[in-house]
Amino acid sequence: MGVSVWRTPSFLFIIMGLFIVAIMYAVYVIARFYDSVEVLVISESAVIIIILSIGNIIIQSVEQIARANKIKSEFVTIASHQLKTPLSQMNWELEILLSKYKSGLTEKQLEIIKIIQRSHETMARLVNDLLDVARIDQGRFVLNKEKVNLLEIIDMIVEENSILAKASNVKISVIKPEKIPEITADKKRIGVAIDNLVSNAVKYIDKKGVVEIKVEADGKNINVYVKDNGVGIQEDQQDKVFQKFFRSDNAVKYQTEGTGLGLYISKNIIEQSGGKMDFKSIEGVGSDFWFSLPIS
Numbered sequence: 001m002g003v004s005v006w007r008t009p010s011f012l013f014i015i016m017g018l019f020i021v022a023i024m025y026a027v028y029v030i031a032r033f034y035d036s037v038e039v040l041v042i043s044e045s046a047v048i049i050i051i052l053s054i055g056n057i058i059i060q061s062v063e064q065i066a067r068a069n070k071i072k073s074e075f076v077t078i079a080s081h082q083l084k085t086p087l088s089q090m091n092w093e094l095e096i097l098l099s100k101y102k103s104g105l106t107e108k109q110l111e112i113i114k115i116i117q118r119s120h121e122t123m124a125r126l127v128n129d130l131l132d133v134a135r136i137d138q139g140r141f142v143l144n145k146e147k148v149n150l151l152e153i154i155d156m157i158v159e160e161n162s163i164l165a166k167a168s169n170v171k172i173s174v175i176k177p178e179k180i181p182e183i184t185a186d187k188k189r190i191g192v193a194i195d196n197l198v199s200n201a202v203k204y205i206d207k208k209g210v211v212e213i214k215v216e217a218d219g220k221n222i223n224v225y226v227k228d229n230g231v232g233i234q235e236d237q238q239d240k241v242f243q244k245f246f247r248s249d250n251a252v253k254y255q256t257e258g259t260g261l262g263l264y265i266s267k268n269i270i271e272q273s274g275g276k277m278d279f280k281s282i283e284g285v286g287s288d289f290w291f292s293l294p295i296s
């Protein structure tokens, strides 16, 4: 956390509490034996000095933790930015290799290039997610708001996820009205949030399954539900779902790939757009993630 255990605020608060109880008892004992105002004033002053001293250490520790967090966040930003350039170059070189020399490559060589491309995509996504997390933590996560039609975004995302869904034996169905009112939001970022919910729903289905996306407008908000009959999330871990880097134990068993950053970023996107995101889940039965966004 940036400070040693004995300087953490929670530890210091316990010590301060114990001190106060001990000193109050001592004052009580002293007051019983010495009927003197001076003794009482001196003991009360001692209590105040001790409380102020421990309070001061607590403030310093909190400042040190805040400084350490800031440095950590800045380190993530710098490291991720530095990784962006070689990653773009790698992608560029692979594109050239495929466009210019594809005909001269063997099946095996093409297969290897595809594997490198997939690894590149995973790394690029991780770097982008880390940059977004650092921006959120530093209060620099800016949304470019415009008029958005959620139905168009959802159609595009279903299309993009259909290949993975087909390969995983998952059927995606969409229940939506013909038309919905527009919302004011960052089109790209809202797309990221919806894609995360849909791709998670597909990803965390163990065998064959169904993902149901439902869109409805209730006059004030547009509500989007993404329901699956997948592995679900254990009840005792559900309060951590929107925390950074959280991955449930059962999800790790089924899906080794994942960073635990998607939902943290998605919830931030929805909340910064004026909406809400939450979920219900039963282990072994499935999950129902939803968000609502205000109509413009």
Ligand code: ADP
Residues within 6 Å of the ligand: 196, 200, 201, 204, 228, 230, 231, 232, 233, 241, 246, 247, 248, 249, 251, 252, 257, 258, 259, 260, 261, 262, 263, 264, 286, 287
């Ligand atoms: P990632 O999927 O990369 O691990 P996310 O932030 O998107 O990260 O999700 C965090 C965790 O929440 C996942 O690792 C998984 O444990 C759980 N989770 C999210 N969506 C679902 C879902 N539809 N079904 C079951 N578990 C889920």
